Amino acid sequence: MKMENKNNNNKNNNDSFGEIRKGFSDGLMYSSGKNENIVVLCADLTKSIKADEFAKTYPKRFFEMGISEQNMLMAACGMTSNDKIPFALSYAAFNPGRNWDQLRNGACYSKLNVKIIGGHAGLTTGPDGATHQMLEDIAITRVIPNLVVVVPCDEEETKKATIAISEIKKPCYLRLSREKSINITSKDSFFEIGKANVIDGGNDITIIACGICVGFAINARKILLSDHGISAEVINMHTIKPLDENTILESVKKTGLVITIEEHQINGGMGSAVCEFLSDKYPVKIKRLGMNDSFGESGNGYELLEKYGISTDKIVEAVLEMIKK
Amino acid sequence: MKDSELKNIAKEIRIDVLKMLNTAKSGHTAGAMGLADIFAVLYFDIMNHNPLQPDWLARDFLILSNGHVCPVMYATLSLANYFEKDKLFDLRKINSMLQGHPSKNISIGIENSSGSLGQGISYAVGLAASLKRDKKKNKVFTIVGDGELQEGECWEAFLFAAKEQLDNLYVIVDRNFIQIDGNTEDVSSLEKLSKKMASFNFKTIEFDGNNISQIRHAIKESFKIKGRPICLIANTIAGKGVSFMENDFNWHGKAPDDNELKIALNELCLDENGK
Numbered sequence: 001m002k003m004e005n006k007n008n009n010n011k012n013n014n015d016s017f018g019e020i021r022k023g024f025s026d027g028l029m030y031s032s033g034k035n036e037n038i039v040v041l042c043a044d045l046t047k048s049i050k051a052d053e054f055a056k057t058y059p060k061r062f063f064e065m066g067i068s069e070q071n072m073l074m075a076a077c078g079m080t081s082n083d084k085i086p087f088a089l090s091y092a093a094f095n096p097g098r099n100w101d102q103l104r105n106g107a108c109y110s111k112l113n114v115k116i117i118g119g120h121a122g123l124t125t126g127p128d129g130a131t132h133q134m135l136e137d138i139a140i141t142r143v144i145p146n147l148v149v150v151v152p153c154d155e156e157e158t159k160k161a162t163i164a165i166s167e168i169k170k171p172c173y174l175r176l177s178r179e180k181s182i183n184i185t186s187k188d189s190f191f192e193i194g195k196a197n198v199i200d201g202g203n204d205i206t207i208i209a210c211g212i213c214v215g216f217a218i219n220a221r222k223i224l225l226s227d228h229g230i231s232a233e234v235i236n237m238h239t240i241k242p243l244d245e246n247t248i249l250e251s252v253k254k255t256g257l258v259i260t261i262e263e264h265q266i267n268g269g270m271g272s273a274v275c276e277f278l279s280d281k282y283p284v285k286i287k288r289l290g291m292n293d294s295f296g297e298s299g300n301g302y303e304l305l306e307k308y309g310i311s312t313d314k315i316v317e318a319v320l321e322m323i324k325k
Numbered sequence: 326m327k328d329s330e331l332k333n334i335a336k337e338i339r340i341d342v343l344k345m346l347n348t349a350k351s352g353h354t355a356g357a358m359g360l361a362d363i364f365a366v367l368y369f370d371i372m373n374h375n376p377l378q379p380d381w382l383a384r385d386f387l388i389l390s391n392g393h394v395c396p397v398m399y400a401t402l403s404l405a406n407y408f409e410k411d412k413l414f415d416l417r418k419i420n421s422m423l424q425g426h427p428s429k430n431i432s433i434g435i436e437n438s439s440g441s442l443g444q445g446i447s448y449a450v451g452l453a454a455s456l457k458r459d460k461k462k463n464k465v466f467t468i469v470g471d472g473e474l475q476e477g478e479c480w481e482a483f484l485f486a487a488k489e490q491l492d493n494l495y496v497i498v499d500r501n502f503i504q505i506d507g508n509t510e511d512v513s514s515l516e517k518l519s520k521k522m523a524s525f526n527f528k529t530i531e532f533d534g535n536n537i538s539q540i541r542h543a544i545k546e547s548f549k550i551k552g553r554p555i556c557l558i559a560n561t562i563a564g565k566g567v568s569f570m571e572n573d574f575n576w577h578g579k580a581p582d583d584n585e586l587k588i589a590l591n592e593l594c595l596d597e598n599g600k
Contacts, residue, residue: 039455060458066488071481074444075451081386081436082455102478105441106448110429 015215017180018155021119024176025050026155027162028087032058037083038166041065043072043090049119049176051089069094073102073116080112085166091125092118092134092175100140107171108146115165116141116173122263123291123308124179124212124301133296139268141173142241148172149241150193151262151270153214154184157238160191168193175211177263179301182215184236196244198251202233205257205319208248210237210270213261213310220315230323240270245277252278258286259318263310266290287318326370328537334404335365335537336593339566341400341413343589346580349417352425355563355576356470357397359501359535363559364401366540367466376406380431385463386452388437390445391470391499392426393578398435399423407434443476445469446496450482453494453554466495472504475513480525486554487526494554495547496527499534501563503574519558527556534559566593 032038032054040054041063055062065072069090076086088095095118096103107114121134141149148170152158158176165172190197199214200221209217217234224230233251237244252258258278260271271288278284291308305311338361346352368374372385389398396416403410408422415421422430426440439445449467456463473479486494498518506512515521522529528550532543540559547555563577564570567589581589 041451063454065485066481068478068481068485070443070478071447071450071485074447074478075454075482075485077437077444078388078448078451078453079455081448081452082459082461084455086451101441102444102447105438106444110438 015182018183020152020155020158020177020181021050023152023155023158024117024162024174025053027159028054029057030159031163031166032061035085035166036061037085038087039063039079039084040087040089041072041076043067043069043095045090045119049089049117069099070102073099073114074106076114077102077106077110077112080114085113085115087115087117089117089119091132092121092137093132096137096141096173097134103141103147104144108144111146112171113169114171116171117176118173119176120178121175122177122211123296123304123310124177124263126179126301126304127298129298130295135263135265135291135296136268137173137175138240138262138264138270139272142273146171147241148193148239149175150239151175151210152238153211153236154181156183156187156189157185157191161193161238164191164193177212179212181212184214184218191238194239194242194244196238196247197236198247199234199236200232202231203254204230204323205232205259206235206251206255207232207315207319208235208237208258208260208270208274210240210262213263216310216312217261217315219312220319223312223316224319228320230319232319237270237274240273243273243277245281248274248277249282252282252284256284257322258284259289259315259322260286261289261310261315263305264290266292285322287322289314289318331365331369331537334369335361337404338365338397338400339593340590341403341410342396343581343586345396345400345413345416347583347586348414350580352396352417352580353393353578354580355503355570355573356391356394356499356501358567358570359561359563359565360394360397360468360499361565362535362537363468363497363540363561364397366537366544368401368405370541371544372464372466374434376434379407379434383463386436386449386465388445388449388452388465388467389427389439390449390467391442391473392439392445394470394499395427398427402434405434442470442473443478446479447482449496450486450489450491450494453486453491454489457489457491457493464493464495466497468497468499471498471500471502471509471515471518472512474498474515474518483522483525483527490552491554492551495544495557496554497557497559499561500558501561503563503572503577505574505577507574522556522558527554529556529558531558531560534561535565568592
């Protein structure tokens, strides 16, 4: 589908858009058809996170838990003792926001094969306001040992990520956005957990993005090249943990400058993970873009991104400033 | 097994609990002592399990929710031949498989990690629900502390257990009325606990949790109940078997020193006539 560009640089006229949630549903249905041990637990948000098709197709494998995210996650853990692969679904603000202790002590300490699906993550949850705009989930999940953290960038990649997490025997957190996102990857695109994708090569600066911000990075790269003659390399860091250190290092050795962008607090997020790694192994100048230590508010998702500086324009501006210096 | 044999096993468990806690120099004595009789009955009379094949698919599950009482579980598992007795004395020490709070290790009969209260009960309801959907016969026993019921998650779990009509779930509440800050009724009252559980659509059975024959009778009776989850309220005496520990909340999180151990073992080894 095409969307109209209304004074919003995050949406380019040539972009087509898809739904990350639909990608999740498609991946879930695909994996569930192949593996009958996959079960789904949901905390009263079945339609919203698009598990309704699963619930309808596999009623005996679906558990409506009611509004009880703590019990949901631990009940999912319990099902692993019956060899199930449970997917526990709610909004990211509550799952893992509300049930972090259950995630840490329940799922991760025992390395249980549980999948935590955090829907409606980030600022683009929009009109629901700050309570529902989870901007700290990458920070609180990536610090837990044994946990895999995946933030897919578009519908197709979300499908692949969902299938991939169902096939690895580890606790995994999958972060999903609600807003329509720019289609970047295709059926043939390579996807492997823990292996970042270099989407466009470049020599002057490395732009590392995750989730819906990958599309903004690609659009910024085009502007930088056509208007300023700057060649930026764009990396889609879909797996935050384990971090693909090799791909980062390879790129940064070439460019020597890094910008990160994510729909998350700049404190503790993907950008912080990149900083931690590079400050140890190969210190370079890094600028992190994201939510700057504040809460969001109600509004249209893409308008909010503009207001809070998570945008194509902001990337271009930051790149020009870094290169000028 | 005869009541007298189970009584002896419970005594052995208590002796091991005291010795291992004394060696560890820290840990939770009162709750562990109070639960020795229930563990003896579960592992030596009630549960289907196989120490030679701990991951046996047809086994019944014991999901410990109040993880801090784990010395009683470790002592029981060792007596049931899941591992050598000398391992008990590595409790809480570096490089030990017997952590201060349990770390899941099916090869020695530990089904779940626990320590953060309220979580084991949810683990148990999830497991029971999944087994029931699969029409499997395994029973799920879970032991929860009474103070633990102050965690909201327990009540989320109870709502779900009732909704799913989990008649394969046996929630054993260790009702000893003590918690770290004092008596449960002073800290955050739980009474009338039996009525509360009944209002959550549990079938409740109350009994003396330090009386072997009552424990056995209550659990066996509960197997007849169909269509709803079962709550077994076990009235226990914290620190049971050692006079200076009994009903004293100060022993919740304390281990006996050498002198206290000596006195305690003497008391435990006296027969009912004080000889």
